[in-house]
Amino acid sequence: MNEGPIFYRRADHGARVLVVDDDALARRSLRAMLERGYYQVEAAESGEKALELLDTYKPELVLLDIQMPEMDGLEVCRRIRERPNGELLPIIFLTGDERPDIHAQALRAKGDDFLRKPVLSPELIVRIRSLMRLKRLQAEIQAERDNLLDLQKQREQLFEFIVHDLKNPLSAIQVGLELLDDKTGQDSSSRNQVRRLRDTAHTMGRMIQNILDIGRAEQVGLDLHKTRISLNTWIPALLKEMESQAQSRHHSLSWDCAADLEVEADQEFLRRLLLNLLDNALKYSPSGSSTRIEARPTENGVRVEVRDQGHGIPEHMRDQVFGKFIRVQGGAADDAHFGSGLGLAFCQLVAEAHEGRIWVEENPPRGSAFVLEMPTRTCSSHPEETGVDGQDSDGAAQEA
Structure with missing residues (x-):
């Protein structure tokens, strides 16, 4: 019996997109394109309103018009990048500005992509999907990196605890070897062996202290x-x-x-x-x-x-x-x-x-x-x- 085709939901299905444009007609047009692409959409008519919505709406991507009164899109982008985790938020600039250097300005403001108006729906959806996939991978890599750094820090701390606990038994060994070295009546072979063991214990002591000092120096520096x-x-x-x-x-x-x-x-x-x-x-x-x-x-x-x-x-x-x-x-x-x-x-x-x-x-x-x-x-x-x-x-x- 045929069960029919299986449809898989895209990873970006239902993603939250914030549209920022001072033109009401442009906002309606973009909303229609995005909702047909199965995105959730919120719109802002100004840069100030867009910055307010970042905390409440928590968009996963921003479509940002460059030419807006009071605060243009370039400044909005710069302010977003200054926020905690703002570097990871995908931003696509939209503009009808024909100046030859506007693309370079958008890149300097740390925008991720750039489209000229009028925007075609298929191109917009493809750009959004590609950018969100890329940003999602970046976020996963950063999370994995942070996790590895945490594990490395825990390992180093455990290593330092173990090394620190070795100091007491090693000190006891060193004291015992010093007493044996001072003991009279030993033949030269025994005395040489005791001194070799004593020197080895001193070397181990320096190694242990090196490990502890390096760990401390990496955190707070050496106290001279x-x-x-x-x-x-x-x-x-x-x-x-x-x-x-x-x-x-x-x-x-x-x-x-x-x-x-x-x-x-x-x-x-x-x-x-x-x-x-x-x-x-x-x-x-x-x-x-x-x-x-x-x-x-x-x-x-x-x-x-x-x-x-x-x-x-x-x-x-x-x-x-x-x-x-x-x-x-x-x-x-x-x-x-x-x-x-x-x-x-x-x-x-x-x-x-x-x-x-x-x-x-x-x-x-x-x-x-x-x-x-x-x-x-x-x-x-x-x-x-x-x-x-x-x-x-x-x-x-x-x-x-």
């Missing part, structure tokens, strides 16, 4: 507590923290700093920035390598370099490595290592918070040089005082 730091005494103390880790990898650390060089910075953030760079140098350099910190005054501040003898970073990756969760594949062949891909992202945050910058260069003949520059005042040291060997007469250089 700046003090004057004398780099001549501060850098050796910093390298002392990495001494055990370097020895376990048969890695040498050295430094070179211009005399009396000072920087105004948040000591803890700067410490963790350089520890991240040193930790990377140890992880990605082969056993027996050397890493060196060099600090020099510049015309407007201080330049600190961390030079390693690792595999280096390909040129096309040098800008990318400071992004979140970016890791360069390949490290020391004799060394298993892990990382979050957040250490360098944290370094960039700290540099920018100090109104400085950080980047990576080649370190011929092998390795990378991470360069940090920060604006600051210096005390009595100037680039021109530097000798031919890269160290001024009062400079400090030492093997750690």
Whole structure:
């Protein structure tokens, strides 16, 4: 038995259309065309009336005459676009204006389409259907985007909660390892193993704090507590923290700093920035390598370099490595290592918070040089005082 043809209702069937035209005959004609196309229609004789109807009628599309007294259609369109979600409301301009630039004016006012009067019913219906379909897709994409952003935010918050809760058990592990390291009567093998575990726990602690600080910085920025730091005494103390880790990898650390060089910075953030760079140098350099910190005054501040003898970073990756969760594949062949891909992202945050910058260069003949520059005042040291060997007469250089 034949059931007859099946008719499907269009997605725009019954959509609300607002017609804005100061000509009563034009409003009646447009209403008739639209109602034959199965649209609901409301009409306004002026721009002011149209703006009032937006909240009560809530149109899904606006047909807008350009030439109207008091407030023309171009101004009405601009005001609609300024409203919340006004960018998503489809607007088709209608005009009998023959000026050659009127089309360009309509586009600058952010209209979606443009028809010249007299309007033909088939063309008008096709334009409306196409535009409403396009705007509906845009609205769906935006809603999906907003949903994904909400899910991403929830995931990041959950991630931060989990990471934050890891701090307490890790702190207990660190205290226990410190006590074991101080315990007498251990053979050298046991003591080395304890120190390796202790260094790993400290690295994990820095990773956890990096994650928390990056999350906080993306929301409210880093809260800096700046003090004057004398780099001549501060850098050796910093390298002392990495001494055990370097020895376990048969890695040498050295430094070179211009005399009396000072920087105004948040000591803890700067410490963790350089520890991240040193930790990377140890992880990605082969056993027996050397890493060196060099600090020099510049015309407007201080330049600190961390030079390693690792595999280096390909040129096309040098800008990318400071992004979140970016890791360069390949490290020391004799060394298993892990990382979050957040250490360098944290370094960039700290540099920018100090109104400085950080980047990576080649370190011929092998390795990378991470360069940090920060604006600051210096005390009595100037680039021109530097000798031919890269160290001024009062400079400090030492093997750690």
